[in-house]
Amino acid sequence: MQPFTTLTGNVAPLDRANVDTDQIIPKQFLKRIERTGFGQFLFFDWRFLPDGSPDPAFELNQPIRQGASILLARRNFGCGSSREHAPWALADYGFRSVIAPTFADIFFNNCFQNGMVPVKLDESDVEELFRRAAAAEAAGQAYRLTVDLQTCLVHDDGGFSRSFTVDPFRRHCLLEGLDNIGLSLKHVDQITAWENAHDLAPLQGGAT
Amino acid sequence: MPAPRTLLDKIWDDHLVCSPDGEQPLIYIDRHLVHEVTSAQAFEGLRVAGRRVRRPEATFATPDHNIPTTDRSLPIADPISKQQIDTLRANCREFGIRLFDLGDADQGIVHVIGPELGITQPGMTIVCGDSHTATHGALGALAFGIGTSEVEHVLAAQTLRQSKPKSFEVRVEGELYPGVTAKDLVLYIIGRLTTEGGAGYVIEYTGPCIRRLGMEERMTVCNMSIEAGARAGMIAPDRITFDYLRGRDLVPKDFDRAVARWETLPSDAGARYDRSETFSGGDVVPQVTWGTNPAQVVGVDATVPDPASMTDPSDRSSAARALEYMGLQAGTPIAAIPIDRVFIGSCTNSRIEDLRAAAGVVRGHQVASRVRAMVVPGSGRVKRQAEAEGLDRVFTAAGFEWREAGCSMCLGMNPDTLAPGERCASTSNRNFEGRQGKGGRTHLVSPAMAAAAAVTGHFTDIRQWRYH
Ligand code: SF4
Numbered sequence: 001m002q003p004f005t006t007l008t009g010n011v012a013p014l015d016r017a018n019v020d021t022d023q024i025i026p027k028q029f030l031k032r033i034e035r036t037g038f039g040q041f042l043f044f045d046w047r048f049l050p051d052g053s054p055d056p057a058f059e060l061n062q063p064i065r066q067g068a069s070i071l072l073a074r075r076n077f078g079c080g081s082s083r084e085h086a087p088w089a090l091a092d093y094g095f096r097s098v099i100a101p102t103f104a105d106i107f108f109n110n111c112f113q114n115g116m117v118p119v120k121l122d123e124s125d126v127e128e129l130f131r132r133a134a135a136a137e138a139a140g141q142a143y144r145l146t147v148d149l150q151t152c153l154v155h156d157d158g159g160f161s162r163s164f165t166v167d168p169f170r171r172h173c174l175l176e177g178l179d180n181i182g183l184s185l186k187h188v189d190q191i192t193a194w195e196n197a198h199d200l201a202p203l204q205g206g207a208t
Numbered sequence: 209m210p211a212p213r214t215l216l217d218k219i220w221d222d223h224l225v226c227s228p229d230g231e232q233p234l235i236y237i238d239r240h241l242v243h244e245v246t247s248a249q250a251f252e253g254l255r256v257a258g259r260r261v262r263r264p265e266a267t268f269a270t271p272d273h274n275i276p277t278t279d280r281s282l283p284i285a286d287p288i289s290k291q292q293i294d295t296l297r298a299n300c301r302e303f304g305i306r307l308f309d310l311g312d313a314d315q316g317i318v319h320v321i322g323p324e325l326g327i328t329q330p331g332m333t334i335v336c337g338d339s340h341t342a343t344h345g346a347l348g349a350l351a352f353g354i355g356t357s358e359v360e361h362v363l364a365a366q367t368l369r370q371s372k373p374k375s376f377e378v379r380v381e382g383e384l385y386p387g388v389t390a391k392d393l394v395l396y397i398i399g400r401l402t403t404e405g406g407a408g409y410v411i412e413y414t415g416p417c418i419r420r421l422g423m424e425e426r427m428t429v430c431n432m433s434i435e436a437g438a439r440a441g442m443i444a445p446d447r448i449t450f451d452y453l454r455g456r457d458l459v460p461k462d463f464d465r466a467v468a469r470w471e472t473l474p475s476d477a478g479a480r481y482d483r484s485e486t487f488s489g490g491d492v493v494p495q496v497t498w499g500t501n502p503a504q505v506v507g508v509d510a511t512v513p514d515p516a517s518m519t520d521p522s523d524r525s526s527a528a529r530a531l532e533y534m535g536l537q538a539g540t541p542i543a544a545i546p547i548d549r550v551f552i553g554s555c556t557n558s559r560i561e562d563l564r565a566a567a568g569v570v571r572g573h574q575v576a577s578r579v580r581a582m583v584v585p586g587s588g589r590v591k592r593q594a595e596a597e598g599l600d601r602v603f604t605a606a607g608f609e610w611r612e613a614g615c616s617m618c619l620g621m622n623p624d625t626l627a628p629g630e631r632c633a634s635t636s637n638r639n640f641e642g643r644q645g646k647g648g649r650t651h652l653v654s655p656a657m658a659a660a661a662a663v664t665g666h667f668t669d670i671r672q673w674r675y676h
Contacts, residue, residue, distance in 0.1 A: 018404075030621065045642045083355075084356040110355035
């Protein structure tokens with residue numbers, strides 16, 4: 001996995017709550033059997049008009065937001081289906097962090113498996129970030145933020161600085177870019193011990 | 209004396225493999241269900257790393273999400289869908305996993321066949337790369353959806369990294385009035401908890417109203433826990449659970465011994481939950497969603513709400529956006545909304561009792577001329593059972609299409625989709641924008657309510673239905 005230490009990048013504000021994984025990556029694009037190549041389909045139904053051209057009204061299609069690596073959204077981001085295609089699509093498009101007041105659990109987990117940092121901030125702090133992004137863009141500039149996983153701080157160079165919390169183990173795995181499965185398999189003796197201590201026969205079943 | 213424990217505590221304690229310093233705990237996974245859409249990348253990961261599946265016999269696979277529900281003897285028309293299903297077949301062969309393939313008598317929606325075959329049992333930990341895995345919690349299991357990286361992890365290590373979730377007791381007193389179903393109850397609960405009210409929790413549904421529900425109704429309730437943001441929903445096993453399981457294919461040979469073990473699972477008296485809410489079954493009327501998330505729901509006797517009356521700014525803007533997408537005006541009576549399509553199916557409501565309820569409404573009636581209606585049984589077994597009871601003929605005589613088992617129009621990955629602007633009464637679980645087809649408008653309802661809407665062409669209060 002790609003390690004994540006600190007990221008400074010442009011912010012793309014997406015002023016919507018309950019952004020579900022069906023919107024992040026619509027189901028017609030779940031047929032690929034690879035993990036890559038999903039970025040072109042990110043937010044497909046919002047991003048493109050029926051004739052296939054980009055919808056100029058959609059938030060992420062604003063020229064100033066091109067190349068953004070931090071997505072800013074409202075609460076309950078990533079609700080709905082468990083599809084890991086959602087973080088794959090966000091990452092493939094270029095996002096490495098999403099900031100929102102709350103996230104759906106499965107999406108939140110899936111981010112960590114893909115070198116992405118989901119950052120939970122207070123609703124009022126998220127509101128402040130939306131304000132700062134709007135002000136910067138009104139002045140013709142993309143809003144820039146730094147997400148620092150080493151210090152667990154989100155800050156800009158205009159005085160905004162907030163700490164966020166991450167599970168220490170997940171933070172460690174992200175900072176080091178560790179292979180989660182390899183790490184778990186180091187405990188194989190305990191897994192075997194658990195199996196030996198439990199009667200697995202009922203699991204085999206076979207009443208007929 | 210040991211502290212009283214909840215059902216969740218007991219399953220958690222029993223499955224904790226180790227909790228090494230500075231790491232998330234590892235819990236053992238008893239059963240892993242696999243389908244075609246979220247597994248290919250996981251198997252590929254195993255191959256690349258040279259890993260094997262630790263316990264192939266604990267893993268079961270079936271194609272369901274992306275398959276046609278028309279004639280199974282024809283080849284799959286969409287080459288990419290076909291590749292995904294061929295890939296599942298090849299992976300199951302290579303790694304020694306039991307597959308209930310297309311054309312197999314027991315194929316079906318993964319959450320329908322798990323309980324049906326006795327794969328799902330009380331006290332187990334069960335995962336699947338699908339968020340509606342909570343369905344299996346209805347039998348007293350801890351069951352939840354995972355992402356594809358976690359699918360790979362479970363295949364390789366038969367365990368999962370998890371921090372212990374918080375517990376949430378949703379207690380339902382009283383009982384449901386006639387015509388009010390488990391679907392209405394769970395939609396009502398989601399409407400009150402909101403789509404994120406359950407985030408971080410495992411819900412245990414308790415109380416007399418829940419205990420009265422049959423096994424399949426309990427599955428409907430647990431199935432939709434994720435729509436309130438909870439990863440899992442569970443109901444303590446009891447006589448109804450054991451009677452349902454007895455004699456199923458994959459249950460323990462010594463069934464009575466298993467029952468004795470399962471009887472120790474229900475939460476102890478005085479066990480503490482991190483959060484509790486109480487509802488009354490008698491407050492629930494038949495529900496219809498009006499928006500683009502399942503918490504945007506009202507009773508069939510209500511009107512479409514006015515966003516301007518909402519105090520929370522985020523609720524207000526979501527509601528306004530939803531009404532625009534849904535093509536609805538605030539103040540319109542729900543019963544005055546005309547529909548174009550009806551879908552009876554999905555892991556929420558495609559079991560035999562659901563089909564019986566819908567057929568009971570339809571019997572002796574005709575589908576309204578402007579409506580196209582479809583029934584998609586949850587599994588091959590459900591389909592055969594329904595046909596043995598003559599339900600298929602009730603549906604087809606009324607003008608419904610009768611299909612093969614699969615997810616179908618619940619997510620519209622296969623050719624079953626809504627056209628832009630089409631409005632559907634659906635027994636599925638998600639009314640998100642575009643869920644059933646780009647521009648499609650989904651209203652979630654119970655099977656009986658969907659059947660009634662098919663006949664009248666608009667939402668209709670099932671409590672006033674004239675049965676033939
Ligand atoms: S029926 Fe719908 S919700 Fe259920 S598993 Fe299939 S796609 Fe998912």
